Amino acid sequence: MRILHTSDWHLGRSFHRVGMLDHQAAYVDHLLAVVEAEDVDVVLLSGDVYDRALPPVDAVRLFDEALARLCASRASVVVSSGNHDSAQRLGFGSRVMDAAGVFVRTGLERVGEPVLLEDRYGPVAVHPLPYLDPESVREPWGLLHRSHEMALGEAMGRVRKDLAGRRRTRSVVMAHAFVADVEARVQVSDSERDISVGGVSLVPTSVFDGADYVALGHLHGRHTLTDRVRYSGSPLAYSFSERDQTKGSWLVDLAADGSVDAEFVPAPVPRRLARLEGELEDLLADPALAADEDAFVQAVLTDPVRPVQAMERLRRRFPHALSLVFAPVGEPMAEVPRARTEGRSDHQVTLDFVRELRGAEAGEAEAALLQQAVDACCHDRELDHAGGGGG
Incomplete structure (x- = not known):
């Protein structure tokens, strides 16, 4: 089975007050092109479809269009909710959509109930786990402690119980969480919302032991935690801390024996990010910066005295400058x-x-x-x- 693993679309998000909907629509076009060119069987969208619980109308319209186009394609699609999504709003009509090959899972009541797909080698059970807030699941699930590890551990217990009753069934798990064996192994981005409130955020990869492939969402950079546990990252950069990241999705081949082979498919870059540092006059005059004139720019100004109308002057050369940071050389940031x-x-x-x-x-x-x-x-x-x- 050929899987395209994506996450963290954050439809409706702006980048330093610049709307990103056109760029997000271009990513949807790219996604559909990959589905057709690579004979993708199923698209997995692991949470944070929207940027906020009550998304703008245009963002909802874009997602509706994306689902309709996926419905008309050769691929099925499985969607789980993230910490930015409203589980109730995103999950509306999910039981009806199942019949169209669009499987949306956002609620606790369906954790442990798989989406069953089939290829020439037999069944594949996809278990889409919604974002599990530790405080919200503690009472209904009778958990002893409030932590993301315990919440996901309980969810995976339900997944394993389901799989134990299925013979020769390969397994895929989708989850939206901060997963790592050691925090230093993954790089977080400024655009990710902290989920540590409500319980310890870190979840070890061992929680997912037994799954053939784990499609993670939440971190905005791509990460390979193990051969079977991966983050796809967001399809677009949503902060300047992500300027060096290659955005895209994982193309995963799930073999008959449950082994996986994964290739990263880069997404188109609508506008490059650049971080420039120096005194304002030097940035305006440096010919080496010509390549950055069409980029989204964050400028770190090291002038000893704050220049007058710095952003206005910067935009005369760099029209897409969005962020100014003042950091005089040799001096701490002025309070x-x-x-x-x-x-x-x-x-x-x-x-x-x-x-x-x-x-x-x-x-x-x-x-x-x-x-x-x-x-x-x-x-x-x-x-x-x-x-x-x-x-």
Whole structure:
């Protein structure tokens, strides 16, 4: 059986306020092309279909289109929910969709109930485990401790019980969790939501012992924990910490004896990410940075004094600059100064703030603009006098 393992689509997510829906739609096009070109039998989507529990309408429309196209393709599709998804919303209509070859699993009540598929070598039992919040499953499952390991351990107990009653059936498990034998073995990304609240987050790979293949979701970088336990990662980069990651999905061949052979299929890169560091004038003038002019840019400015209108000037050369970090060379990041308000007008306090944060006085135009801002915040503009504390 040929499997395409993907996860963490996060439909509806923005990247530093830039909408990603067009890029996500391009990934769906790529996915369907891989299904046809590689004769994929089943697509596994291991959680975080959406970026939030109440996704925007356009994101729902895109997922609906993706499922319809997969339905019309040669492949079945199995979807499980992640920690970003609403289990109730994503799981709506799942029993009806089963008949169309679209298997969506989001609830506790179906853990241990497999999606049964067939190839020329016999049956394959796919067990899609939804994201299991330790606090939510502790009482209904009667768990002694609150941890992700215990929650998934109970779920895998139910999976093994089901498999024990099936002869010559290969097994695939889908899960959405932080899995690793040692935390240092995997690299986390800034765009991943911390799931440690509600229980210890780390789950050892041994929890999944016995499964022929484990298709994991949650981490946004691809990882091979063992030959049989893998993360596909997200199909797009959702933070600058992911700029060096190759995005895509795993193409997995599950043989008749349960052995697996996996190949990573890179996804298209709609716009490259670049992290530039240096003084602003150097970044604007350096000819070696010409290749970054069409990239999403995060600039780390090392100027000793914060440049005026830094982002505006940066975007004249790098129109897709999205993030600015100020890190003067040899100096710690400046803390936001504490205002000295006694005996000073609101306008003087704002000028102090600019001087202390930037290391230089506000210009004449800036000072006038700050005065307008102060006046706009006052109920009575005549009240902004020294010692009066402003409006």
